[in-house]
Amino acid sequence: MANYNTTVDSPKSPEEAFDYLSDFTTAGEWDANTVSSELVKGDAKEVGAEYRVVTRFGGREMTLTYRTVELDRPRKVVLESGNSSTKITDTMSFEPTASGTRVTYDANVAPRGLAKLLDPVLTLIFKRVGDNAAKGLREALGADSDK
Numbered sequence: 001m002a003n004y005n006t007t008v009d010s011p012k013s014p015e016e017a018f019d020y021l022s023d024f025t026t027a028g029e030w031d032a033n034t035v036s037s038e039l040v041k042g043d044a045k046e047v048g049a050e051y052r053v054v055t056r057f058g059g060r061e062m063t064l065t066y067r068t069v070e071l072d073r074p075r076k077v078v079l080e081s082g083n084s085s086t087k088i089t090d091t092m093s094f095e096p097t098a099s100g101t102r103v104t105y106d107a108n109v110a111p112r113g114l115a116k117l118l119d120p121v122l123t124l125i126f127k128r129v130g131d132n133a134a135k136g137l138r139e140a141l142g143a144d145s146d147k
Helices: 014-022 024-030 113-140
Strands: 002-010 034-041 050-057 060-072 076-082 086-097 100-111
Touching: 002 113, 014 024, 014 076, 014 086, 014 100, 024 034, 024 050, 024 113, 034 060, 060 086, 100 113
Parallel strands: none
Antiparallel strands: 002 100, 034 050, 050 060, 060 076, 076 086, 086 100
């Protein structure tokens, strides 16, 4: 399983950071790999919201449907996606700090079936994709880019 984990210390309040990131239509603003993201079902503030996300991965574009499966404002949001060859889980946790919020973003891509054979390559690609997204996340949350 490919995993990417990053922590961002933001001056934003937990509620501000949570509201921004839990509405996955903002993914295109902070994730350079996301071409577009739109809400296609439900309410962004509720479990069951679905987003159509077009992303670049491994040199090609793919369209995925992300679904909000857990929402605990302002502490945690979990979104899931996938297709016949992968399951994707993005978990964002929000912890208040003296100067704002510590956001922990944990993304997992679990290959299924024959795709499991590509896991080592997937892990390398996912690290680069994650590094790009983490940079944008820091900028969007107003975090110090040196951290």
